[in-house]
Amino acid sequence: MRLTALLAMAARMKLPPDYRHGIYRPWTAAAKANNPPGLRRKKVFVEPISKEDWKVFRGDTVEILTGKDARKQGVVNQVIRARNWVFVQGLNTHYHYIRRTANYPGTYIANEAPLLLRQIALVDPTDRKPTEVEWRYTEEGERVRVSLRTGRIIPLPVYQRRDGIIPEQWKDGPKDTSVDDVLDRTYQPSLKLFEEEILELQGIVETRRARKSYWY
Amino acid sequence: MAAALCRRFFSAVRVSGVLQAPPGACLSGLTLNLLHKNSTKVEPLYQCKFLHTTLSRKGLEEFFDDPKNWGETVVKSGDEWHAKHLRNKSNEDLHKLWYVLLKEKNMLLTLEQEAKRQSLPMPSPERLEKVEKSMGRINLVIKEREVALRLLQTGHENPRPGEWRNDFLGRTYWYNSKEWPIPWYLNKKYNRRKFFYLPHVKHFIRLRIEQHLKKQARMKSLEKKKQFLLQKKFPHLAAQSQN
Numbered sequence: 153m154r155l156t157a158l159l160a161m162a163a164r165m166k167l168p169p170d171y172r173h174g175i176y177r178p179w180t181a182a183a184k185a186n187n188p189p190g191l192r193r194k195k196v197f198v199e200p201i202s203k204e205d206w207k208v209f210r211g212d213t214v215e216i217l218t219g220k221d222a223r224k225q226g227v228v229n230q231v232i233r234a235r236n237w238v239f240v241q242g243l244n245t246h247y248h249y250i251r252r253t254a255n256y257p258g259t260y261i262a263n264e265a266p267l268l269l270r271q272i273a274l275v276d277p278t279d280r281k282p283t284e285v286e287w288r289y290t291e292e293g294e295r296v297r298v299s300l301r302t303g304r305i306i307p308l309p310v311y312q313r314r315d316g317i318i319p320e321q322w323k324d325g326p327k328d329t330s331v332d333d334v335l336d337r338t339y340q341p342s343l344k345l346f347e348e349e350i351l352e353l354q355g356i357v358e359t360r361r362a363r364k365s366y367w368y
Numbered sequence: 369m370a371a372a373l374c375r376r377f378f379s380a381v382r383v384s385g386v387l388q389a390p391p392g393a394c395l396s397g398l399t400l401n402l403l404h405k406n407s408t409k410v411e412p413l414y415q416c417k418f419l420h421t422t423l424s425r426k427g428l429e430e431f432f433d434d435p436k437n438w439g440e441t442v443v444k445s446g447d448e449w450h451a452k453h454l455r456n457k458s459n460e461d462l463h464k465l466w467y468v469l470l471k472e473k474n475m476l477l478t479l480e481q482e483a484k485r486q487s488l489p490m491p492s493p494e495r496l497e498k499v500e501k502s503m504g505r506i507n508l509v510i511k512e513r514e515v516a517l518r519l520l521q522t523g524h525e526n527p528r529p530g531e532w533r534n535d536f537l538g539r540t541y542w543y544n545s546k547e548w549p550i551p552w553y554l555n556k557k558y559n560r561r562k563f564f565y566l567p568h569v570k571h572f573i574r575l576r577i578e579q580h581l582k583k584q585a586r587m588k589s590l591e592k593k594k595q596f597l598l599q600k601k602f603p604h605l606a607a608q609s610q611n
Binding site: 200314322326329334337338340343346349350353365367 | 434444445446447449453455456457458459460461462463472494510513514517520521529545546547548549550551552558597598601602605
C-alpha cells in the first residue's frame with residue numbers, strides 16, 4: 153500500500169522555474185510540444201498579484217476596456233493566473249481558417265485571444281458599467297468584492313465544477329454512496345494501529361515472532 | 369522440467385481426496401496434486417506450466433463496466449471521496465473501501481487499454497482520476513493516524529530512527545538507520561563506511577561554506593535585480609509598496 157504513495161509522487165508535473173505559460177495548460181499535449189524539456193525562452197514579465205488580491209473568476213461578467221472589442225461585455229471563460237490572462241467568451245477573437253478538402257467545405261473558426269487584467273474591468277450589476285473593485289469584509293465577517301463607485305457588493309459567480317455536476321440536481325448512480333452513508337461517522341479512536349485492527353477483524357492470529365534485528 | 373514432474377506425479381499419486389478436480393485447473397505446487405481426484409488423467413504439456421487459476425471461474429465480469437454502459441461515450445460519475453469524510457470512517461470501512469476502489473480502478477484501466485487498442489477516446493476518463501485521488505486520500509488518512517499514534521507512544525514522527533552524521537568528505541547529513549540481522553561490530557560492509565573525516569578535510573569544508581555563501585549572495589542580488597526590473601515595467605508597484 154505504501155508503494156502506491158511513492159509511485160503517485162512521480163505523477164505530479166514539475167515545471168522549470170522559467171517556464172513560460174501559454175494558451176495551453178502545461179499538462180496538455182500541445183503545451184508539451186511547444187515547451188520541450190530544456191527549452192529556454194525570453195522572460196515575460198508578469199505583474200505580481202497575490203492570491204488574495206485576485207478579483208476576476210470564471211463566470212464573471214466583465215467589460216473590455218481597450219482593443220478591438222472595447223466597450224463590450226462578456227462572460228469570463230478561462231483564467232490563467234500565471235500570466236494574468238483572462239479569456240472572455242466570444243470576444244477579442246481572431247479567425248483561423250481550416251482548408252477545404254474533398255469531404256469538408258472549409259470554414260473559419262473563432263479563437264479567443266487572452267486579455268490582461270489591465271484591459272478588463274468588472275461590471276457593476278446596478279448600472280452595468282465597468283468599475284474598480286476592492287476586497288472588503290462585511291459585518292458578518294464575509295470577504296466580498298465591493299464596487300468603489302456605487303458601493304454595491306458584486307457577488308462571486310456560481311462555482312461550476314469541472315465535471316459539470318450540479319450537486320443539488322444530482323441523482324445517485326448504482327456505484328455512488330448516498331449522502332447519509334458518507335456523513336455517517338464510524339470512527340472509534342483507539343490505540344491500535346490500522347494493521348493490528350484489520351488482523352483482529354479478519355481473525356488472523358499472528359503467532360510468528362520477529363527475529364532479533366539491529367538498527368544502525 | 370515442470371512438465372516432466374507433473375506427468376510423474378500423476379502416475380505416482382493414488383486417489384485420496386474427495387475434492388473434484390475442476391476442469392481446466394492447472395498445477396502450481398506439488399501439494400495441490402494430492403487433493404485432485406482425477407490425478408491419473410495426464411494433462412497436456414502446455415498446461416503444466418507455473419500457472420495457477422483460481423478454483424472459481426466467476427468474477428471476470430468485474431473487470432468490465434455494467435453492460436448498460438457498454439458503447440456509451442459519456443458515463444456519469446459522482447464526486448470523489450474527500451479527506452474530511454474519510455477521517456470519520458473506521459479502519460474497517462477504509463479497508464473495504466480501498467478494495468472497492470481498487471476493483472473500480474482495474475475496471476477503468478481495462479477500459480482505457482481497450483479504448484487505446486481500438487483507437488477510440490476513453491468514455492469519461494475523469495473517473496480514473498477521481499478513483500486514484502480517493503485512494504491517495506485513504507493512504508493519507510491512515511498515515512495520519514499512524515503518525516498520531518507514534519507521536520503519542522514515542523514522541524517521534526518518523527518511523528525510521530536516524531541521526532546527523534558526518535561523511536568522509538566532511539558533509540553533515542541525516543543518516544536513516546537500516547535494519548540489519550547482525551550487530552554493527554560484526555558487519556564488515558558497515559564497518560568499511562567512514563562516518564568521520566580526517567583533519568586535511570577541514571580546508572575543503574571552509575571552501576564549501578564559501579561556495580554556499582556566494583550562492584546565497586548571488587540569489588539575493590538576482591532577487592534585487594528582478595524587483596528592479598519589475599518596478600521599471602510596472603511603475604505603479606513602487607507607489608503601492610510605499611502605501
